[in-house]
Amino acid sequence: MARKVWFHLADATTRGAYAGTQAASVSSDGVSDIEDLRKAIRQKYRHDHPDILEGIIADQLRVYANGAVYEDKDGEPLEVDSLIGALGASKKDALIVVVPPPAQRGGATVESPEAQWEKLLDSLEWKKPRRLCASSGQDWPYQGESELAGHLVEPLALHYTAWYLQNEDKQNHAINLVLSGPGTGKSRMLDQMKGLMCAAAALSNNRKLKERMENAFVFSVTFENGTSATGSLLDRDNPEFDISYRMLYQLSKDKKAWPVFVDKLRMMCSSLPLRIQIVIDILAKLKGIDDVKKMTVILCVDGLQKLVNDGTKSCDFYRVLASVCSFLNSSRAFAVCVCSATVQSPVDKALSDSPQKRVFLVPPPLRGHEVLPTKTRIEKQLVDDMGGHGRALETLQLFLSHYTKDQLEEMDPTWMFEKVCDALRLQYGDIFASPFFQDPYNCREVLAAILSRRRYKLFDRIGRTDMTVDCLRSFGLFRWGAEGHLECAFILLVLLMQKLPKKLGGVDNFDDHLTRTVLVWQRFEQFVAFYRRVKSIAYCETPVALSSFHAGARFGAIQDIIITEPTSRTVVEALRQEDTKSSSDDSTASAGDLFMRVQLKVGRQNVQCNEVIQCKLLQTKQKIDEDAYAKERAKAANESSDVFLLVTPAQATEFDLPPRCGLVSANDFGRYFGPFTSRAYRSFLEPPNINTASFHELRRLEGVGDATAAKIIAERTIRRFSNLEDALNRLVPSKKGKTAMILSRMHYDDDEADL
Numbered sequence: 001m002a003r004k005v006w007f008h009l010a011d012a013t014t015r016g017a018y019a020g021t022q023a024a025s026v027s028s029d030g031v032s033d034i035e036d037l038r039k040a041i042r043q044k045y046r047h048d049h050p051d052i053l054e055g056i057i058a059d060q061l062r063v064y065a066n067g068a069v070y071e072d073k074d075g076e077p078l079e080v081d082s083l084i085g086a087l088g089a090s091k092k093d094a095l096i097v098v099v100p101p102p103a104q105r106g107g108a109t110v111e112s113p114e115a116q117w118e119k120l121l122d123s124l125e126w127k128k129p130r131r132l133c134a135s136s137g138q139d140w141p142y143q144g145e146s147e148l149a150g151h152l153v154e155p156l157a158l159h160y161t162a163w164y165l166q167n168e169d170k171q172n173h174a175i176n177l178v179l180s181g182p183g184t185g186k187s188r189m190l191d192q193m194k195g196l197m198c199a200a201a202a203l204s205n206n207r208k209l210k211e212r213m214e215n216a217f218v219f220s221v222t223f224e225n226g227t228s229a230t231g232s233l234l235d236r237d238n239p240e241f242d243i244s245y246r247m248l249y250q251l252s253k254d255k256k257a258w259p260v261f262v263d264k265l266r267m268m269c270s271s272l273p274l275r276i277q278i279v280i281d282i283l284a285k286l287k288g289i290d291d292v293k294k295m296t297v298i299l300c301v302d303g304l305q306k307l308v309n310d311g312t313k314s315c316d317f318y319r320v321l322a323s324v325c326s327f328l329n330s331s332r333a334f335a336v337c338v339c340s341a342t343v344q345s346p347v348d349k350a351l352s353d354s355p356q357k358r359v360f361l362v363p364p365p366l367r368g369h370e371v372l373p374t375k376t377r378i379e380k381q382l383v384d385d386m387g388g389h390g391r392a393l394e395t396l397q398l399f400l401s402h403y404t405k406d407q408l409e410e411m412d413p414t415w416m417f418e419k420v421c422d423a424l425r426l427q428y429g430d431i432f433a434s435p436f437f438q439d440p441y442n443c444r445e446v447l448a449a450i451l452s453r454r455r456y457k458l459f460d461r462i463g464r465t466d467m468t469v470d471c472l473r474s475f476g477l478f479r480w481g482a483e484g485h486l487e488c489a490f491i492l493l494v495l496l497m498q499k500l501p502k503k504l505g506g507v508d509n510f511d512d513h514l515t516r517t518v519l520v521w522q523r524f525e526q527f528v529a530f531y532r533r534v535k536s537i538a539y540c541e542t543p544v545a546l547s548s549f550h551a552g553a554r555f556g557a558i559q560d561i562i563i564t565e566p567t568s569r570t571v572v573e574a575l576r577q578e579d580t581k582s583s584s585d586d587s588t589a590s591a592g593d594l595f596m597r598v599q600l601k602v603g604r605q606n607v608q609c610n611e612v613i614q615c616k617l618l619q620t621k622q623k624i625d626e627d628a629y630a631k632e633r634a635k636a637a638n639e640s641s642d643v644f645l646l647v648t649p650a651q652a653t654e655f656d657l658p659p660r661c662g663l664v665s666a667n668d669f670g671r672y673f674g675p676f677t678s679r680a681y682r683s684f685l686e687p688p689n690i691n692t693a694s695f696h697e698l699r700r701l702e703g704v705g706d707a708t709a710a711k712i713i714a715e716r717t718i719r720r721f722s723n724l725e726d727a728l729n730r731l732v733p734s735k736k737g738k739t740a741m742i743l744s745r746m747h748y749d750d751d752e753a754d755l
Contacts (some may be wrong), residue, residue, distance in 0.1 A: 063097050
């Protein structure tokens, strides 16, 4: 009984599908062995228009038993008298039929290498590269050039000296590696590479090197966008072609689609070994340069992570990177090579056995307010929330461009925040689609890693998860800081906090508390209370060193003290004075105390005590010294047992702290609050102005609500509020309650006049 004999046509040059074909079949009638099969296949395509096997005779087809045999480097084709038997019984087990390249086809006329060379030269011209960064931020002023140039000076000078002396030792020739998550500025850095190298050369005080870099030819190739990787190399036996073909694509006069260009180049130059060095020779010919050694070339390779990588030396990633390094070490022209990827692990594996010198470059965080001017309070906060990530700032810029200043001021901050989050979900799909971030406990581990300010190594795992720092930053919106700290854009931190486990205790109002903290101004002590609450959730049921729990604060002796939060904290207002000597300040005080019972382990002993956090705002230029600290501690904490922490935006003098006592002063703010820092500053520097705050901003202030917000707006429409006394007389005649306290924190016209 006849059956279908399935096969795949494979290109002998690329080892991929031939001419875009998919699996096909012929009838087993009259097909008993491989010789019969070759004839049947050849006959099958004679009836097609066009005949994709034109110029090929059946005897030139080589047949492999299946894909596994074909991919095996020791795999052999079937003999012509091999019986078909059960071969090719399904698409999955299809035979592989290899089609020879044009130069080997029967009856085909192949041009001489000289003729192919002339035709190739005629199709090319020198062209500056297109920008790798094609997003809206491509024209923003480039930030961090001086720091990056300083990092490049020494390796660039060493590389040039070794090249000049014809020393090919890999330890002298640095491969520059730009490694960071998506949307952080890798492509933009590659676009700026000539400027960075020129700046580095200038710092080296080597005049010849400076002249070379200023006159360098730049090639920018990418495995993303229009010339993306297809899952297989252009030529399995020549990984270098994936670079050199893309370099030639930059020089092509007739800009066809990338796949069309590749097919045409193969047909036109079948006898030419188009390696990277040959492309440099071609450029010298095009520019009329008689000696390649007079040339300087900067080769930028973007998106290496798109190449197939299985951690072995036979994978595409390793072989392409190795070919770039080989060119770098032996180039006749002076060549600088720069490669980018979102992950470092495969790079380290690829170069693990090599002494190749490498320079790691990390795009610096952007100073958002320098590239994205803001007009309203919520805009300023959202810019801070992007954490200096370029793609996030571009996404925010696009959103804001649709609205006027007046529209933004009247917009509900909650709606605005959600819309920006929706836009970011589209730009950073890998984060939000990842099963890892669907697990609330994974989110908690990541949050704890960020808050702890622990120094991580790149391949350390995050908490009790299997996620490494390197893999985490490959998602985007995360950074591995210069000091080893894990960092995260605040807007993503909010989304992580929204996913925190809700079954761990009394966190039923956490989302509302989070919304107020994220979108609305809060008093300083309210903000610190929220931050302490977040820590209780992040470390819930996890014993942690007290120094890590309050990472970033200066402490006295706290060695061997472990704190355990058995449940998540809620925040309540103290209505009476506690035995701990801690009490809420009245409405006229600078700031209020926070206090809670905590469970410590000191050495081997379990201890129940109070943790007291004193929030203190001081007058301008006042400093916390040892006496002032002692006074605050004396009125707030039990000196013999309590854990005491004073948090103040004031400067502090240097003095020794007592055991279990800590201090967060102006110099410690960034380290202690991390991604929450801008909100910490806003809580005491930027209270809303009662005469300009929008309805939505007012209604969300704790103690105000819809009715009072509407009343404020109605009253200020009649006449602006000049000062607190004016507001209290018109809004809260009794001058008592939460509303009165909130009003005392707001800005008034008289305050603005004083400024």
